[in-house]
Amino acid sequence: MKLAESFYKRSNVVKIARELLGKCLFTKAAGVVTGGMIVETEAYSWKERGCHAFDGRMTARNKIMFEKGGHAYIYLCYGMHNLFNVVTNRKGMADAVLIRALEPIEGLNEMKKRRGELQNPFHLTSGPGKLTKAMGIDRNFNGKFLLNGDVWIEDIGEVVKSKHIVASERIGIDYAGEDAKLPWRFTVKGNKWVSR
């Protein structure tokens, strides 16, 4: 079943990022449903420098993060990669969880077709830019609401024990200074679909 709106609207974005492990992200693009279990996330808050909306800076790009929890925020990075985020917290509180990797479950054939030939089958969705491409996510998904759009998150009853959750430093945000050291990246221990 889909996660309730109340799940996203809580104020502790780090806790939400942790609880999203084991949940399933699905999209429906071109009439085909694709998706998988989330195995890697990162938390971002407007209270720290790693976030685009640091210090409440709102721009045309990140204004979705200021919406209430439950919206999808798609950000184009390095000119060619779409990154998928889940907005959390109340309206005006710009927190979000970046989905970095998932384990494919639904629509394997479609995802392979979108990604093309791969040297390593584990590279299908083991990275934020890869999984969006595999699932057909582009900037048209920006601002969609996860309870009534073509993208949503389900709880399939999978429980990831806290022993199997690893917290580590986030990736690629050295510019954030001290905040780059926050252990806000969560991965499922030993899962092959986690990015490097």
Added chain:
DNA sequence: GCAATGATTTACT
């Protein structure tokens, strides 16, 4: 209006 930059991926050494 224009140059600088980045929450990455891919290929090559």
Added chain:
DNA sequence: GTAAATCATTGCC
């Protein structure tokens, strides 16, 4: 392991 590719968004001129 390292480097190049590549472009929307941003912030300053």
